[in-house]
Amino acid sequence: MGSNAKIRNIKGTRDILPEEALKWRRMEQVIREKMKAFNYEELRFPTFEYTELFKKSTGEDTEIVQKEMYTFKDMGGRSLTLKPEGTPSVVRMYIQHGLRNRSKIQKYYYIERMFRQERPQKGRFREFRQFGAEVIGSMSPQIDAELIKLALDIFKELGIKGIRVNINSIGCPECKEEYIKALKEFLSPILNGLCEDCKKRFITNPLRILDCKKDRDKLNSAPNTIDYLCDDCKRHFSDLREYLDYLGIAYDVNPKLVRGLDYYTRTVFEFIHSELGAQDEVGGGGRYDGLIEFLGGENTPASGYAVGMDRMLLLMPEIDGDKGIDIYIVTLDKESDIAGWKLLSGLREEGFSCDKDYLERSIKAQFRESDRQNARWTIIIGQEERKRGVVKLKSMETGEQKEVLLNMKAIKEEISAKGS
Ligand SMILES: [Zn+2]
Numbered sequence: 404m405g406s407n408a409k410i411r412n413i414k415g416t417r418d419i420l421p422e423e424a425l426k427w428r429r430m431e432q433v434i435r436e437k438m439k440a441f442n443y444e445e446l447r448f449p450t451f452e453y454t455e456l457f458k459k460s461t462g463e464d465t466e467i468v469q470k471e472m473y474t475f476k477d478m479g480g481r482s483l484t485l486k487p488e489g490t491p492s493v494v495r496m497y498i499q500h501g502l503r504n505r506s507k508i509q510k511y512y513y514i515e516r517m518f519r520q521e522r523p524q525k526g527r528f529r530e531f532r533q534f535g536a537e538v539i540g541s542m543s544p545q546i547d548a549e550l551i552k553l554a555l556d557i558f559k560e561l562g563i564k565g566i567r568v569n570i571n572s573i574g575c576p577e578c579k580e581e582y583i584k585a586l587k588e589f590l591s592p593i594l595n596g597l598c599e600d601c602k603k604r605f606i607t608n609p610l611r612i613l614d615c616k617k618d619r620d621k622l623n624s625a626p627n628t629i630d631y632l633c634d635d636c637k638r639h640f641s642d643l644r645e646y647l648d649y650l651g652i653a654y655d656v657n658p659k660l661v662r663g664l665d666y667y668t669r670t671v672f673e674f675i676h677s678e679l680g681a682q683d684e685v686g687g688g689g690r691y692d693g694l695i696e697f698l699g700g701e702n703t704p705a706s707g708y709a710v711g712m713d714r715m716l717l718l719m720p721e722i723d724g725d726k727g728i729d730i731y732i733v734t735l736d737k738e739s740d741i742a743g744w745k746l747l748s749g750l751r752e753e754g755f756s757c758d759k760d761y762l763e764r765s766i767k768a769q770f771r772e773s774d775r776q777n778a779r780w781t782i783i784i785g786q787e788e789r790k791r792g793v794v795k796l797k798s799m800e801t802g803e804q805k806e807v808l809l810n811m812k813a814i815k816e817e818i819s820a821k822g823s
């Protein structure tokens with residue numbers, strides 16, 4: 404190695420140190436608890452898939468597929484991609500493993516890492532973490548409402564305040580077609596003033612122009628999707644609103660919300676938070692009734708979403724640190740050190756979290772370490788104690804100290820008596 408330059412982590416990835424890992428664990432724990440409460444089962448899927456999966460399901464002309472995927476060739480020349488989102492893999496697994504045969508309705512969740520080559524910014528990373536929920540097999544707007552409720556319950560449990568819900572309906576393929584006709588009529592005269600991407604989208608997928616952040620202001624008077632819904636889609640949307648009302652969920656109808664992925668139908672929604680700035684989205688999703696059939700499965704309705712956990716982390720209040728360890732063992736001489744080390748191993752088997760010194764430090768330094776570790780108890784072992792078969796047990800909360808027989812039962816009893 405010629406250079407002495409220190410190697411750093413790759414831009415857009417993040418190192419998570421213990422204090423932050425604590426928050427991540429808390430987040431994961433709450434997600435799993437709520438998923439259990441709503442009866443969603445976990446799926447775990449591979450880090451990379453065949454590129455064609457994302458091209459087909461996310462959409463050939465989306466930002467993600469065109470600009471953001473980490474795509475590479477394997478040694479056999481197949482094109483592989485690090486997963487940029489979860490739904491395509493969930494649907495692939497559903498079809499590949501015949502999950503349809505398990506039950507008519509399937510409810511899944513995942514907590515996975517995703518990869519997109521985006522410009523890193525507040526709460527946005529190139530390797531990032533998402534949790535998602537997907538329900539396959541039901542058309543019911545109750546499912547859409549339940550999915551929204553599930554995310555809101557998770558935010559609430561984590562102390563995240565100020566999340567707003569936007570909803571819209573983009574209709575089924577038939578009413579979508581009517582709408583796109585109207586949208587094109589609106590766009591034609593102003594097309595020259597739109598950005599280059601939007602000019603292309605006008606041909607490939609005009610709906611996506613409504614997602615454009617640059618041209619947002621020029622699109623205020625564009626037609627609204629909900630004005631073009633067929634009767635079935637209209638009813639589906641009004642039922643959804645009614646169900647959200649039943650659950651006491653406040654929401655805004657945002658008629659310009661279409662979301663950037665090809666496979667959405669009818670319900671679309673997003674969770675936003677003003678503290679996140681211009682890119683205020685925490686997560687979102689919607690119904691994708693056509694995707695499973697499109698990917699080779701049977702015609703099956705589905706609905707789901709994903710939430711960015713890196714963004715949730717920014718919105719989470721500080722939480723109490725780890726409570727520290729139960730016991731720190733201080734030893735006064737070499738032989739006591741070995742006795743302490745044996746005791747340590749027994750205490751750990753009993754389920755206590757404990758540690759000792761490994762640096763032959765002075766007694767004073769060992770006590771300092773016990774404080775630093777936030778130990779509830781310190782056990783002190785010296786030559787004199789060993790001779791009598793006892794240890795000193797000191798409560799670090801009260802400063803109280805007493806002698807206890809050097810055996811697991813006696814120590815355990817003493818510690819448990821003080822309450823844990
Ligand atoms: Zn329709």
Ligand SMILES: [Zn+2]
Pocket residue numbers: 597598599600601612615616617618
């Ligand atoms: Zn644009």
